[in-house]
Amino acid sequence: MAASAAALGSGAPRAATRATAQHDAPRVVVLDWGLAETLLALGVVPAGVAEIGDYNANVVTPRVPPGVPDVGLRLAPSLEWLAQLAPDLILINSSQESQRDMLERIAPVRAFAVYTDAGAPYLRAASVTRELGALCRREAAAQALIAQTAQALAANRARLAAAVAPARPLYLIRFFDARHVGVYGARSLFQDVLDTLGLANAWRGPTDYWGIGVAPLEALAAAPDASMLYFDPLPQDVARTLASNRLWRALPPVAHDRVAALPPFWGFGMLPSARRFGDAITRTLLAASASATHATGIAHS
Incomplete structure (x- = not known):
């Protein structure tokens, strides 16, 4: 716990003060597999993904490349490891909002809603794909996908x-x-x-x-x-x-x-x-x- 607290304390300022050049994509950690598969399809390799082994077994393709850090469970990621990775953003789905307060001590959090009571996940997925394309400077790739x-x-x-x-x-x-x-x-x-x-x-x-x-x-x-x-x-x-x-x-x-x-x-x-x-x-x-x-x-x- 002490180590996690220390990592959180050092990680938050880094995430808050690090500047990303306008022409570079942000370094993102992804806790949702749908967001992860979309980023990979856009040619964006995340700085970290949750439960990579299970992702590759269930999502199958696009696979997470070797060397991408596994940040732990989707609903309980390793906060110490996240702080060490010091991402620019942490991406979650709307059902993971309960983690926001803790995660925002490490880096800004963006939540995306694809599955909701309103349904229509295909259309929402297309809309979120455009958002991810704009976020990661892959607009053309998003439109192509x-x-x-x-x-x-x-x-x-x-x-x-x-x-x-x-x-x-x-x-x-x-x-x-x-x-x-x-x-x-x-x-x-x-x-x-x-x-x-x-x-x-x-x-x-x-x-x-x-x-x-x-x-x-x-x-x-x-x-x-x-x-x-x-x-x-x-x-x-x-x-x-x-x-x-x-x-x-x-x-x-x-x-x-x-x-x-x-x-x-x-x-x-x-x-x-x-x-x-x-x-x-x-x-x-x-x-x-x-x-x-x-x-x-x-x-x-």
Whole structure:
């Protein structure tokens, strides 16, 4: 505690008095993974990122480059380490505001709201991308990221419309345990991507402001014509027992072989996550459509 207090005492004046040349990007520490993936996509390497190992496992790409300091937990970063790094700014999301007072003893704090009760995280992510571009003097890169993401989603929508008709509604789930799942719906980034791709979400239940609802497995029988996509990695106990889980096997999408796995995703990301999810779900649905067409051809031959 004494060391932390000393570091805080020395770090605050440095952060307050350090001047950054107008043509240089500020040195930023990032405690939110959506902000981190966006900065990296803009070509900005942060001075520090929280939970880098878990970021690389869940967000996957863009990866945090080797050598970037890990500043600890997103909700409990190492204050001593932050003070030693002496960043120009600390970037957080709006749900991390409870840390502001302590963090501002080290450096000015900027909070960004992407996930809110109002929803529309895709549009908010685009707006925050512009803010980050202006903040880090990467305005052109920010505009390019916004445009390229929109173009990629539009191209995927056209590919799906041409090859997958009619598209079934989809459940997007993440397993919590063998009987309970998180279901992505309204106010999620994934819902915005589904809408942009012209795909229907089978989940009509409530969601929190992150866009995820909690449901027992049996609730997923409410839309018997739906397909099911679940995110890897599965919890160890689920992976071990899923094939023999009678409740899972009885669900219509599973019983009729309309289920597939998606690679790891961070469910609360920004534009890089939106584009990667759009690419992944398009590949998965096109592969399923091709497989079904092949099977039908075999059956009719």
